[in-house]
Amino acid sequence: MKRLISILIAALMILGVLVSCGEVPTEPASDVSSESEQASAEPSDTETGAPDTESETEPGYQYIPPEDGSFTVCGIDLSEYSMLLYFEANAANGYLNRSILVKDIERNTASCLGYEKKLTVVKNDRFNTTPKSEHEILFGNNFHREGIPELDLKKNCYGVTADGTIYFSAPSHMLYGYLWRLFLEEFFGYDSSAGEKSAGCALTECYRELPELDLAKLEASGYSLVFADEFDGDSLDMDVWDWREPGPRFEPPFFDTTSLDQVVVKDGILTMIAKYREDGEFGPGYYGVFLGLRQYYCRGYFEARIKCSYAEDRSPDYASAFWIEGDDPYHAANSQMGIGPGGTEIDIMENFGPDYHTCCFWASGAKEGDALTNEVYHVIGIGNNYLEEYHTYSLLWDEDAYTVYLDGMVIAHSSFLAGTATVGEQVLLSLLCCSIDETKPETRDVVREMKVDYVRIWQK
Numbered sequence: 504m505k506r507l508i509s510i511l512i513a514a515l516m517i518l519g520v521l522v523s524c525g526e527v528p529t530e531p532a533s534d535v536s537s538e539s540e541q542a543s544a545e546p547s548d549t550e551t552g553a554p555d556t557e558s559e560t561e562p563g564y565q566y567i568p569p570e571d572g573s574f575t576v577c578g579i580d581l582s583e584y585s586m587l588l589y590f591e592a593n594a595a596n597g598y599l600n601r602s603i604l605v606k607d608i609e610r611n612t613a614s615c616l617g618y619e620k621k622l623t624v625v626k627n628d629r630f631n632t633t634p635k636s637e638h639e640i641l642f643g644n645n646f647h648r649e650g651i652p653e654l655d656l657k658k659n660c661y662g663v664t665a666d667g668t669i670y671f672s673a674p675s676h677m678l679y680g681y682l683w684r685l686f687l688e689e690f691f692g693y694d695s696s697a698g699e700k701s702a703g704c705a706l707t708e709c710y711r712e713l714p715e716l717d718l719a720k721l722e723a724s725g726y727s728l729v730f731a732d733e734f735d736g737d738s739l740d741m742d743v744w745d746w747r748e749p750g751p752r753f754e755p756p757f758f759d760t761t762s763l764d765q766v767v768v769k770d771g772i773l774t775m776i777a778k779y780r781e782d783g784e785f786g787p788g789y790y791g792v793f794l795g796l797r798q799y800y801c802r803g804y805f806e807a808r809i810k811c812s813y814a815e816d817r818s819p820d821y822a823s824a825f826w827i828e829g830d831d832p833y834h835a836a837n838s839q840m841g842i843g844p845g846g847t848e849i850d851i852m853e854n855f856g857p858d859y860h861t862c863c864f865w866a867s868g869a870k871e872g873d874a875l876t877n878e879v880y881h882v883i884g885i886g887n888n889y890l891e892e893y894h895t896y897s898l899l900w901d902e903d904a905y906t907v908y909l910d911g912m913v914i915a916h917s918s919f920l921a922g923t924a925t926v927g928e929q930v931l932l933s934l935l936c937c938s939i940d941e942t943k944p945e946t947r948d949v950v951r952e953m954k955v956d957y958v959r960i961w962q963k
Contacts, residue, residue, distance in 0.1 A: 566692040568702035574616060574691075576638075576706045577667035584669070585636040586612070586622045589643030590676055600677055600879055607680035608642075615693040617700045640669040642679040652710070656885040659913055661686055662710035674914050675880040681916040682713075715911035716897065721804060721961065730798070730960040734773045739766050739794075747795040747931060749785075756788030757936035765792050773955040775934045777812070777821040779947040789946075791821055791935040792953075799927030800827075803962035805851070806897040811889045812934055812951040817856040821951040822937040825896050826850045829928045841866030846924040851907055852896040859883050862907045864919040880907070880915040893956060900924075930958065 574581035586608070590601050605622050613619045622642075625635070632647045639646075644654055650664030654672040661671040661682050671682050687693040690709075691701040732743060749761045761784060767774040775792040783790050811823035829846025841847035841864070848865040855861065864878045887894060887909070899906040905923060907915035934953040939946050 564689055566690065566704075568692060569705045572703040574701070574704050576663060576669060576704075577665070577708065579638055579667045581616065581704075582618075584620070584638045584640050586620055586640045587635055587642065587646070588622055588624050588676075588679065589631070589641075589645055590624050590626070600881075603878060604677055604680050608683050611680075611684055611687060611693075611695055614695075614698045615687045615691055615701045638667060642671045642683075643676070644672050646670060657912055659713035660711060663706055663708050665708050674882050674885050674909075674912065677878070677880045678913065678916060685711075685713075713913050716899075716908050716913075725963045726804060726961040727963075728959060729803070729962045730796075730800075731957060732773075732959075733957050734768050734771055734955065736768055738768050739763065739773065743797060744794050745797050747793040747929070747933075749793070751785065752791070752936060756786070756941055757939070758783060758785045758788050758790050759793040759935065760784065760790040762790070765790065766794070771956065773932075775932065775953045775955070776950065777934045777936070777952075778950040789936045789939050789941065791933065793933045793935060794931065796930045796958075799929055800960055800962070801925065801927040802900045802902070802923070803960055804897065804899050805930060805958075805960050806895060807851075807932070807958045808893050808895050808956035809852070810891070810893045810954040810956075811852075811854040811860075812953045813890050814854065814856045817859055819855055819937050820939045820946065820949055821934050823852075823854040823953040824850065824931070824933045824935070825852045826931045826933070827898070827900075827928045828931060829924065829926060841920050841924055842922050844926055846926045846928045847905075847919060849898060849900070849905055849928075851898045852909075854889050857888055857890050858886065860889060862915045864905060864915075864917055866920060876920065878917055878919055882909060882914050893954075930960070932958070 569575070576584070588605070588608075590604075601624060605624065608622050609619065612622075623635075625631075631645055634648065639648070641648070641651075644656060648664065648668050648670070650666060650668060651670050652662075654660065656672070656674055659673045659678060659682060661669075663669050669686075671679055671686075673679060673682060684693075684695045687701070688695065689711075690706050691704045693699075693701045732740065746761045747759070749759045751757070752759055760780075762780075765776040765778070767776065775794070777789070777791045779788070780790050781787045805827065807825045809823065809825060812819070812821055814820070814822075827849040829844075829848070845866075848863070850861065850863040850865070853861050853863070860882055862880045862882070866876055895908075895910050897908045897911075899908070900923060902923060902925075904916055904918045906913060932953075932955060934951060939949075
């Protein structure tokens, strides 16, 4: 497969394929539907079961507003519902993301219904089985009510039970705003871009899942492979890659190397090595690796298969990452809310330990001031060992939104601040010093490795 792709890329280069901004289709909510199973009142500590769904596809749901313009769910007026969000209290920077998420859900709710409904944030036990009110709209993986299926943390799903409970489950709490918009658009006929009030709804029992990324459909829509490095040789191609920001990082003794001794290509794998070096090119210190493609890209589908470096718990000495960055996203005058000449920093994956990584969007020049603004998605506790297994991390970047995937599953979706970047940006791989205590002599013996199977890019 790697050999075939290498030949294809060579042919594209011979033909003079140009890379430019392109439009990538977004992934709609699936039309797959099934009956829900009753959840156990005493669920196990591991949520691995998926709903017992049928694979048959129903005809597309047709939105027909009720003549009286009312909003009902299984015959219950929506005004009687309480909206509850379970938010992980231990998530880093959680307070900031919670504010963004709550505002997003409440704003779209008010626009759709024509009146406000408050979203209550709750902190509860691992599994919550006691209703807070008679009729509920639940955002969170740990709410268990009669009729809610046993939820799979590796799926984005939502639905309505037979008695009218509305529920949403996602691998990252920041996805609930996106799932809520999809729910309102399908069943309420709501256009979130226009912000116009719905004509009403009469909703009954249902179930929906977001589909996984389908690369064949992406290519059928007009996208083709414009870049791939399969690392088939015995050294890194420095005509394709370049060192990014070599030298001191933050404060000594942290450095980014320019040494090919810390970059090994063998058997189709790029290995990036981070370690302490007494003879480093910038002096004694802890050296990480920071690589970037020389060619900049604007929009498209970006994918890498990676095994992250080892990390103790959630405090890595060196952090693995796959990301995209503009020329100067930290400067307000150049970034302009992420859509100006500075673009947006798009962190597709930053690993911070076993079964925990984040993806982020960063830009400056937001409406509230010139301070850096960010939107962080935490992916925690879904059973992936990022440190011992290869996983595929990818990004769809179109004119409307950024969508990030883990092994084909949506883990982030955002039209960050004011749309998406319109300028070419650099694709980056890094294994950088993070939280090393240089006062402890034993840290000098630490060696970390990040392994990359391939990097591929598709564009129209």
